[in-house]
Amino acid sequence: MRSKIFIALAVLTLAVLAVLWICQTFFLGFLHRAVKKNEMARCADAICAADDGELARVCEELGTKYDVCVSVFDAGNGYGELASWHSNINPFCFIHGFLSDSMIYDLAANTVDGRDFIRTVKIGDRDKSGADEGESVLFSRASRERLIVLNAHISPLSTTVTTLRIMSAAISAAMLAASFILSYFLAKRLSDPLVRMRKEARRLASGDYGVRFEGGGSRETEELAETLNMAAHELSETDRIRRDLIANVSHDLRTPLTLISGYAEIMRDIPGEMNEENVSIIVEETKTLSTLVSDMLEASKLTDGAVTISKEPFSITEELGRTVEIYSKLKEAEGYRIILDADGDATVTADRTRIREVVYNLLNNAINYTGEDKTVTIRQRTGDGVCRVEVVDTGDGIPEDELPLIWDRYYKSKEFHRRASLGTGLGLSIVKNILMLHGAGFGVKSAPGMGSAFWFELPLADEGTERS
Numbered sequence: 001m002r003s004k005i006f007i008a009l010a011v012l013t014l015a016v017l018a019v020l021w022i023c024q025t026f027f028l029g030f031l032h033r034a035v036k037k038n039e040m041a042r043c044a045d046a047i048c049a050a051d052d053g054e055l056a057r058v059c060e061e062l063g064t065k066y067d068v069c070v071s072v073f074d075a076g077n078g079y080g081e082l083a084s085w086h087s088n089i090n091p092f093c094f095i096h097g098f099l100s101d102s103m104i105y106d107l108a109a110n111t112v113d114g115r116d117f118i119r120t121v122k123i124g125d126r127d128k129s130g131a132d133e134g135e136s137v138l139f140s141r142a143s144r145e146r147l148i149v150l151n152a153h154i155s156p157l158s159t160t161v162t163t164l165r166i167m168s169a170a171i172s173a174a175m176l177a178a179s180f181i182l183s184y185f186l187a188k189r190l191s192d193p194l195v196r197m198r199k200e201a202r203r204l205a206s207g208d209y210g211v212r213f214e215g216g217g218s219r220e221t222e223e224l225a226e227t228l229n230m231a232a233h234e235l236s237e238t239d240r241i242r243r244d245l246i247a248n249v250s251h252d253l254r255t256p257l258t259l260i261s262g263y264a265e266i267m268r269d270i271p272g273e274m275n276e277e278n279v280s281i282i283v284e285e286t287k288t289l290s291t292l293v294s295d296m297l298e299a300s301k302l303t304d305g306a307v308t309i310s311k312e313p314f315s316i317t318e319e320l321g322r323t324v325e326i327y328s329k330l331k332e333a334e335g336y337r338i339i340l341d342a343d344g345d346a347t348v349t350a351d352r353t354r355i356r357e358v359v360y361n362l363l364n365n366a367i368n369y370t371g372e373d374k375t376v377t378i379r380q381r382t383g384d385g386v387c388r389v390e391v392v393d394t395g396d397g398i399p400e401d402e403l404p405l406i407w408d409r410y411y412k413s414k415e416f417h418r419r420a421s422l423g424t425g426l427g428l429s430i431v432k433n434i435l436m437l438h439g440a441g442f443g444v445k446s447a448p449g450m451g452s453a454f455w456f457e458l459p460l461a462d463e464g465t466e467r468s
Contacts, residue, residue, distance in 0.1 A: 209236035
C-alpha cells in the first residue's frame with residue numbers, strides 16, 4: 001500500500017510539474033504575445049470610442065497603461081496626424097522611428113472592411129549576430145474616418161524561461177520529496193490499522209472470539225473494525241449456541257436412550273420383566289426422542305424460511321379451550337391445574353395449526369417451570385382490534401439479564417437441569433419464528449420469584465380483514 005500510494009502521488013506530482021514546465025517553456029512566449037495583442041485591441045476599442053477633443057488625452061492614458069506607442073491619423077484629410085503618444089520603454093518604435101507616408105497608405109489599405117491589421121517583426125538575428133532584441137508588433141485599425149496605428153515591443157523571454165526551468169527543477173525535487181514523505185505517513189496511517197486487524201483476524205480464525213478490532217486512521221477503517229467486531233460477536237454467539245446444542249441435545253438424548261437401553265436389557269436378561277409397565281416406559285421414552293427430533297426439524301425449517309402460513313378466521317377461544325381440556329387430562333394425574341380465563345369469544349385471523357403449536361409450546365414451557373402449586377393460567381383479553389393471549393406460570397421467574405436470550409434456539413435457563421422433565425430448549429424459538437411469520441407482537445413479563453407471563457397478540461377477524 002505504501003509503495004502504491006507513493007507511486008500514485010509521484011505520478012500526480014510529475015504530471016502537474018510536466019504541464020507547468022511545458023506551459024512555461026513552450027507556450028510562455030505565445031501566451032505573452034497573445035496577451036499583448038489583446039491589450040492592443042482593447043486600446044484600439046477605447047480610441048475608437050473617444051471624441052476628437054478627448055483623443056490626445058485618451059491616447060496618452062492608454063499608451064502609458066499598456067506600454068504602447070499610439071498614432072491616430074485623419075483618414076478623410078490626407079491622413080494627417082490627429083494625436084500621438086510615444087512610449088519611452090519601446091526602443092524600436094516603428095511609428096515614431098520608421099513610419100512613412102507610404103507605410104501609412106499601406107496600413108490603410110490593409111485595414112479595409114473593418115479588419116484589424118497585425119504584423120509581428122523580429123528584432124535582431126540570433127543566428128548571425130547573436131543578438132535577440134525581441135519582437136515589435138504593429139497594429140492598425142480604421143474606424144470613424146480614423147486610422148489608428150499602435151506599436152508595442154515584446155521583450156525576449158529566454159532569460160525568463162531559463163529562470164523558470166531552474167525553478168521548475170527545484171520545485172520538482174521539493175515536491176517529489178514532499179510526496180514521498182506524505183505518502184509514507186499517509187500509507188502508515190492507513191495501513192497500520194489494517195495490519196493490526198489482519199493479526200486480530202488470524203486470532204479470530206484460530207477460535208479466539210474475545211479479540212477486539214480497533215480501527216483508526218480513517219472512517220472506513222473504523223467502520224471495518226466495527227463490522228469485524230460484530231462478526232466476532234456473532235461468531236462467538238454461534239459457537240456458544242453450538243456448544244449449548246451439543247450439551248443440551250446430548251443430555252436430552254442420553255436420558256431416554258439410557259432408559260430404553262436399560263429396560264430393554266432388563267426385559268431380555270431377567271425372567272418375568274417382559275411386562276406392560278416396562279414396555280410403556282420404553283414407548284414413552286421413544287416418544288420423547290421423537291419429540292426432540294421433531295422439534296429440531298421444525299426449528300430448522302422455520303429458521304430457513306421453509307414454512308409458509310395460511311391465514312383464516314377462527315375462534316381462538318375455542319382453540320384455547322380445546323388445548324386446556326387436552327392438557328388437563330394428560331397432566332391431572334401429576335397434579336397440574338390448567339385454568340382458562342377468557343373475556344368472551346374472540347375470532348382472530350391467523351394460521352390455526354401454527355397458532356395451536358404456539359399455544360402448545362408456551363403451555364409446555366409453563367408446565368415445566370411453574371411453581372409448587374403446579375398451576376398454569378391461560379388468559380385471553382380483547383381490545384383495540386387485537387386479541388392478547390397470556391400463558392402465566394407461578395415459577396421462579398427469569399432474571400432480567402436472561403430475558404433477551406430466552407427466544408434463542410437451544411437456550412435454557414440456568415436452572416434447566418433441576419427437573420428431568422424439562423424440554424429441548426427449542427420451544428420458544430419455534431414460538432418466536434411462527435409469530436414473526438404472522439407479523440404478531442409477542443413478549444414476556446417476568447422477574448425472579450414472580451413467575452413468568454408469555455404473551456402474543458393477533459388481529460381480530462374484522463380488523464384482519466380490513467388490513468388485508
